[in-house]
Amino acid sequence: MATVQTVRGPVDVDALGQTLMHEHVFVLNEEYRLNYPDHWDEETRVRDAIDRLRALKAVGVDTIVDPTVLGLGRDIRRILRVNAEVDLNIIPATGLYTYNELPFVFSLTGPGTMLGGDEPMTPLFVRDLTEGIADTGVKAAFLKCAVEEQGVTPGVLRVLHAVADAHRQTGAPITVHTNAIHHRGLEVQEIFREQGVDLAKVVIGHSGDSTDLDYLQRLIDGGSYVGMDRFGLNILLPFEDRVRTVARLVERGLAERIVLAQDASCYIDWFPPGMPQQLQPQWKYTHIHDDVLPALREQGVTEEQIDTMLVTNPRTYFTPDAV
16 A cells, blocks of 8 residues: 655555645744744744644645755754644655755765765755654655756756655655746756656646746646646736636646645745735635635536545655556
8 A cells, every 4th residue: 555754654645635735834044043043932833833734624635745845944843743733644855945056065075066976965865755854753755856047057956966866766756846937847857857757756836826828738748747836925926817727727638737735834934924924815724725726616627626636646646656
């Protein structure tokens, strides 16, 4: 029986239920938090996360896929505390999030560096997937990387290669943050194809920031899932455009290659406290169930197609090919 690793241990993929494929719990700069602790109240933030995730569970969501990795403040011990109080599957990731340069800890060793040698990131990612994160025993279930407006810089390319290598060694699927406006997803697919990645196990994240149906069709024709995963971030693309784009793709018979999410979080330190709620009030965990699904139904998307995007596709993504 196929299982997927979650914060609470392995879960049968058939039991994942409704799954949001790109949601964070916390997005933090841990160095900043440690050095300026007056800006952070651990107990308040943990309790708030528990409340928000319980509300998500109450609308029918069973699983969230959390792509928080190095560069985004992953602290799996904090997530363990939260998950102990919430009956929700949280699927953790490994990888590295950068738009340009690598952290200094990786900058002098590895291919093309002053000291050379093998890529030091790859064994770290593999260990997270096969042995566990830190000393928690919690295993990551997928890989995460990013290609933004800056494109495939030398640092980003090293991350892509390390992620591809870890994928080949473990079979773990991949989610990539991409800039849809600049069509970075196509570059990602080409690099991964050259690296021997199974593109059917790749989500091209943030594809939903684009209404370019030809671009989205090309990503799907390339074999990957498109992440329509920023619902609520209307400042980047209005709600109506996001819904319409998903509905048009479904009309083309492409529901089997679409996954849904909001890229929301309980707390993100990129903004002053309270500002996300003021600027983007729909950018929250329950927006899809409160607003998006009713709007998709109005545009002719059926319950079966919704189930495909929320249940079947995540299950397939996390099912090992050998099973």
